[in-house]
Amino acid sequence: MLGDVARLAEVSTATVSRVYNEPDKVSPSVRERVLQAASALNWIPNAAGRALASTRTHIAGAIIPTLDDQVFASQVAGMQAVLAERGITLFLGCSNYDPTQALTQVRAMLARGVEAIAIVGEAHPPELFDALTQARVPYAITYAYRDGSPHHCIGFDNRAAFVEITEHLIGLGHRRFAAVIQPAQGNDRVQARMAGIREALERHGLAVRPSHMYEGPATIAFGRQSLRAIWQGSEKRPTAIICGNDQLAIGVLLEAGELGIKVPQQLSVTGFDDVALAQEIHPSLTTLRVDTAEIGRRAARYLLDVLDGRENVESCVVQPVLKIRESTARVSGSKK
Missing domain, CATH: 3.40.50.2300 (Response regulator)
Structure with a gap:
């Protein structure tokens, strides 16, 4: 079949082999001709044979x-x-x-x-x-x-990213913070994000209360659950919530609507990643785009x-x- 492809494409069998093993060494026009011939003949190169022939x-x-x-x-x-x-x-x-x-x-x-x-x-x-x-x-x-x-x-730098978003909120006058974040165990990115939040807050003599720190699945559902627990369990409610990703933040925004919390008048919310829904939800989500x-x-x-x-x-x-x-x-x- 290799020979049939070569004849139909009007090239040598070595050229057909190069198209699949070293495509960058074949001109685009020749490569396209060989691929069209292979498609017409329903021919697929044998991966094991290619590996043995090319040591790759x-x-x-x-x-x-x-x-x-x-x-x-x-x-x-x-x-x-x-x-x-x-x-x-x-x-x-x-x-x-x-x-x-x-x-x-x-x-x-x-x-x-x-x-x-x-x-x-x-x-x-x-x-x-x-x-x-x-x-x-x-x-x-x-x-x-x-x-x-x-x-x-x-x-x-996950740490630096969360220093930036925390400083943004501090610059808006926020002094009471909550955090809703993914599980940190075995996840160096989340550990760095939490370190960034702590670093920025400590610089201003601030901290997240233990009762305002929620760690769990990176889901909309956990974001909703966390905000409900924070809002119902504290007299000194936070004015800002930093979320470990957009899914958690979207959950917080949805639950805020259910609880009658005005965002951002009563509560500012931030996410991370800038997923497509972050721009479409109301209010639209402040986040870091990666x-x-x-x-x-x-x-x-x-x-x-x-x-x-x-x-x-x-x-x-x-x-x-x-x-x-x-x-x-x-x-x-x-x-x-």
């Missing part, structure tokens, strides 16, 4: 924490778009926020010959990174960045550079952007 598998991997969050889906889409241009298939693993599952997924991918892997976050067992090092498989940490990390990071698709694209380009022998040792920061919308306002009576 043309497979990359990505380990994400969950399939339920669009920010990780966006990152995967960005990676896949770049890798597909080079004829590389992307395998996807989901750890469900369990470092042990992430290790299992990495080992399974290495057994299947992945050439490079992107992994969300640094909070993984040492055995995971040891396995990648021993297999000489390049990897990138995504959706996180910190100075001094031993890993190549492509993402943003270009997760760009994180995926940059991760894929970095891994391809390493595979091509062009390793760039510098990590890459994709800076979040504060989007100020209707859900935050100056505290009534506070001075500018």
Whole structure:
């Protein structure tokens, strides 16, 4: 069948092989001609044969924490778009926020010959990174960045991001805060976000009361549940709630409507990620926008550079952007 494709496309069998093994070495017009011929003949190259012939598998991997969050889906889409241009298939693993599952997924991918892997976050067992090092498989940490990390990071400083959003609220005159955030155990991004909130508040002699700190699933339902508990269980109610992501913040906004709480007149609310619904909900959500698709694209380009022998040792920061919308306002009576 390889020969039939070559004859129909009017190229050599070696050119057909290059189209699938080293597509960047074939002109776009020839590559398109070969792909059309293969499609017409319903021919698909044998992956095992390709790997043996080229000593490459043309497979990359990505380990994400969950399939339920669009920010990780966006990152995967960005990676896949770049890798597909080079004829590389992307395998996807989901750890469900369990470092042990992430290790299992990495080992399974290495057994299947992945050439490079992107992994969300640094909070993984040492055995995971040891396995990648021993297999000489390049990897990138995504959706996180910190100075001094031993890993190549492509993402943003979660601590600094939450310092910024907390300082924004303090600048609006807020002094009583609540926080609704995802589980911190085994999640270095959430740990850094909580550290950012504490750092900014301590700088102004402030703190979140234990009764105003809620940690749980990153869902709309938990956001609603948390606001109800905060509002019904405290005489000194907060004037601002910092949420670990937009799903939690949207839940807070919805529950505020149910409870008759005026946002932002009585309560300011912030999120993180800038999902599509953040702009559409009323009031629209003040949040930090992260270009997760760009994180995926940059991760894929970095891994391809390493595979091509062009390793760039510098990590890459994709800076979040504060989007100020209707859900935050100056505290009534506070001075500018």
